[in-house]
Amino acid sequence: MAIRQIQSLIPAHPSSDGDGVRIQRVHGFNNAQFSPFLMIDELKSDNSADYIGGFPPHPHRGIETLTYMLKGHFQHKDHMGNVGELTDGGAQWMSAGKGVIHSEMPIMTDGELHGFQIWINLPAAKKMQPADYHDFQSDVITQYRQDDGSLVRVIAGDLTIKGTTLAGPLQQTGVPVTVADWQADNPARFNSCLNPDFQALLYVYRGEIDVEGTTVKAGTLAILGNGEGLALSANEQAGVLLLSGLPIDEPVVHYGPFVMNSMEEVEQAIADYQQGTLA
Structure with a gap:
């Protein structure tokens, strides 16, 4: 079984x-190796002034967002009447489709806020579908405790470890993806089988990990090459997000909150929003 190797490293930037709201961001809107993912934002602070204003009502079209909170709450409200509040360890998924107008407000718990928002592209055939939303509190996130004490949390899609397939609560996505979180508090290893047709990214948010001889430190995204196997190790505390998905081989045109396939479609989204017909 071919083990995936690191192709490139991309540091997050303030x-x-x-x-x-202050964030650490990695984006790859026009990077084919990023697809189907578009952007990863990490929100981490012990100072409420860094995020107190939150994300007031704003539009989206053509993408999905997956928000995952390690620590802190995240309130969501949208034009469809959905109201959700994540707690520590929970996740929420939103498909903007044709259009959504929503607000998001982060809230510190125990003096700390730490979470992520991941943008996932939608294929052209699904960019104008109706918007949708679901949230998943911590108790429904699939967890697997390894023999070395490290914890695997599967949020979306399926992940195979030691011949056992773990299914995350989020299966309804516009393009097949797997999103998981590996947390180690001591020296530990993580081995998994991934769909060989999927591209894979690793975002290290705590400590550092080793991927086939290459060290990846916190605040860095690793783009992995082809293969089926994944082998990671940590010598101390570490935390890493695994993002794997089926790439979308289509043009990407990004402008603010809109991600479409042409500038004409983006201009139409802007006009629809200004005329009140986006959502």
Whole structure:
């Protein structure tokens, strides 16, 4: 079984979004090796001033978002009447489809906020489908405790470990993806089988890991090459998100909250939003 090797490393960079929310961001809108993922934002702070303004009502079209909170709450409200509040360890998924207008407000718990928002592209055939939303609290996230004490949490799709397939609660996505979180508090190893047709990314958010002889430190995204096997190790505390999905071989045109296949489609999304017909 071919083990995936690191093709490139991309450090996250400081950015700001919403009402001045400070984040660490990695994006790959026009990077074919990123597909079907578009962007990863990490929100981490022990200072409420870094995010108190949150993300006031704003539109999206053509993407899905997956928000995952390690620590802290995240309130969601949208034009469809959905209201959800994540707690520690929970996740929420939103498909913007044709259009959604929503707000998101992060809330610190125990003096800390730490979470992620992942943008996932939609294929052209699904960009104009109706919007949808689901949230998943921590108790429904699939968990697997390894013999070395490390914890695997499967949020979306399926992940195979030692011949056992773990199914995350989120299966309804516009393109097949697997999203999982590996947490190690001591020296540990993580081995898994991935769909060989999927591309795979690793985002290290705590400590550092070793991938076939290459060290990946916190705040860094690793793009992996082809293969079926995945082998990671950590010598101390570590945390890493695994993002794997079926690539979308289509043009990507990104402008603000809209991701479409042509500039004409983006301009139409802007016009629809201005005229009140986006959602």
